[in-house]
Amino acid sequence: MKPTPLLSCRGLEAGYGASQVLFGIDFAIQPGEIVALLGRNGMGKSTTIRTLVGGLRPQRGEIHFDGQPIHALRADRIARLGVAIVPEGRQCFPNLTVREHLLAFADTRNGVAEPWTLARLYGLFPRLAERAGHMGNQLSGGEQQMLAIARALSTNPRLLILDEATEGLAPVIRDEIWRCLTLLKAQGQTTLVVDKYVDKLLPLADRNLILERGRIVWQGSSPELDAQRELWTRYLGI
Numbered sequence: 001m002k003p004t005p006l007l008s009c010r011g012l013e014a015g016y017g018a019s020q021v022l023f024g025i026d027f028a029i030q031p032g033e034i035v036a037l038l039g040r041n042g043m044g045k046s047t048t049i050r051t052l053v054g055g056l057r058p059q060r061g062e063i064h065f066d067g068q069p070i071h072a073l074r075a076d077r078i079a080r081l082g083v084a085i086v087p088e089g090r091q092c093f094p095n096l097t098v099r100e101h102l103l104a105f106a107d108t109r110n111g112v113a114e115p116w117t118l119a120r121l122y123g124l125f126p127r128l129a130e131r132a133g134h135m136g137n138q139l140s141g142g143e144q145q146m147l148a149i150a151r152a153l154s155t156n157p158r159l160l161i162l163d164e165a166t167e168g169l170a171p172v173i174r175d176e177i178w179r180c181l182t183l184l185k186a187q188g189q190t191t192l193v194v195d196k197y198v199d200k201l202l203p204l205a206d207r208n209l210i211l212e213r214g215r216i217v218w219q220g221s222s223p224e225l226d227a228q229r230e231l232w233t234r235y236l237g238i
Helices: 045-052 075-081 098-104 118-124 126-130 141-153 171-186 222-227 229-236
Strands: 007-016 019-029 034-038 060-065 083-086 159-163 190-194 207-212 215-221
Touching (some): 007 045, 019 215, 034 045, 045 190, 075 083, 083 141, 098 118, 098 141, 118 126, 118 141, 141 159, 207 222, 207 229, 215 229, 222 229
Parallel strands (some): 034 190, 034 207, 083 159, 159 190
Antiparallel strands (some): 007 019, 007 060, 207 215
16 A cells, blocks of 8 residues: 655646646655756746645646645645745845744644754754844845745744755855755655756755656656756756
8 A cells, every 4th residue: 555645746737827837747745755846947846836835726636735635725724734835035034033033933733753943943054043133134145045944944844845945055055055955854854846956956856856848757766867867958958
């Protein structure tokens, strides 16, 4: 008997008005997996994420979280079930301190074995501990990204979604984000990652999905993707 996926999509179609973007998306994420969603710009990755978290109502198809249908739920209801997103653009509050960000969103309702306390979050990102009293608008872009990830973790999510978490960051800060994801993987955090740095994702991801014009055209393990470099050229522009 197959285990129940933490998240599953079947026949997912979505778009904006008369413009359809997703055409029958099917995939599942098992508990503890890290899955990478890959594809060039404009292929439907952000629309997929928006649909999963309730920001966009699907036109057709189903989304289940831990066996429960969520495709008709509002974003806040989906978040309360244990889905947290680190959105593209970070979206920190300029008039809240680092500490206030992390306390304002803290939630332990999902019954995780080792909840993310303030001390644990500071341990993951020591730079945030140093900046605890700084306002959101006083942080560098890299620090804001660390804060966005820590804020999502403070909700103790069952599924963490990262949408272009390393976009526009200096290489040294990107490495800090990858280090964080490696630690989360070791701790069994189920994660869906959208990012363009495929070489960095390969050691992390258990499975990879390639999106092309709103359809999943390939999915497989990181060793399989590493061995098929023609996919990188054809679908990822690498």
